[in-house]
Amino acid sequence: MAGDQGPGAAGRFPIAALILTHEHADHVRGLRTLYRRGTPILASPGTLRALGHRFRRAIPLNGEVEAAGLRISSFPVPHDARDPRGIVLELDGTRAGIVTDLGEVPGAVLEALAGCEGLVFEANHDLELLLSGPYPWPLKLRILGPRGHLSNDVAGSALAELAPRARAVFLAHISQENNRPSLALETVARHLEHWDGALYLTYPDRPGAVVELPA
Numbered sequence: 001m002a003g004d005q006g007p008g009a010a011g012r013f014p015i016a017a018l019i020l021t022h023e024h025a026d027h028v029r030g031l032r033t034l035y036r037r038g039t040p041i042l043a044s045p046g047t048l049r050a051l052g053h054r055f056r057r058a059i060p061l062n063g064e065v066e067a068a069g070l071r072i073s074s075f076p077v078p079h080d081a082r083d084p085r086g087i088v089l090e091l092d093g094t095r096a097g098i099v100t101d102l103g104e105v106p107g108a109v110l111e112a113l114a115g116c117e118g119l120v121f122e123a124n125h126d127l128e129l130l131l132s133g134p135y136p137w138p139l140k141l142r143i144l145g146p147r148g149h150l151s152n153d154v155a156g157s158a159l160a161e162l163a164p165r166a167r168a169v170f171l172a173h174i175s176q177e178n179n180r181p182s183l184a185l186e187t188v189a190r191h192l193e194h195w196d197g198a199l200y201l202t203y204p205d206r207p208g209a210v211v212e213l214p215a
């Protein structure tokens, strides 16, 4: 069931648009370069405000927006940023949901992702690795808090609810300090025992697998 196909062909595709989920530094590095090249940038009104007035051509994510041939909608997620969002992309009735950087998974987030055939979902840390790891306590508490990040186990429970519909799930935002990709994959897979979809990893430094979602 679990398959990690390593680097895929995504690097060959040009960047048609960039969707920012929030303004934290690990998400906006390189933004200025892409903006200067003319890449369309989409973000929630609050995220754009938090970024200041540097990106005047950016498109606010309000309701449903069309960009790069996709219908793009967003929903709020609990995270310690100004106006953080999860994203749903839709093409010809097929949907992919993207949600990273959230401290818990409220019912509204599950509802927003319920119709998605593809998911990119945060599996940020392993609880024991985080607790025994090198981060200072205030940072550990922030990550563990309701506006922090999801553990592998919490991600697995949420994905167990979404799995019947989802055909492909990509685990994302995997901490390099407080997690291991194989551990994230194993822990989440344990929650998805009878699921017949495919589970993939994503990488901070290279593209992941490219999959085709059923219409």
Ligand SMILES: [Zn+2]
Binding pocket: 024, 026, 027, 101, 173
């Ligand atoms: Zn982040």
Ligand SMILES: [Zn+2]
Binding pocket: 022, 024, 079, 081, 101
């Ligand atoms: Zn963040």
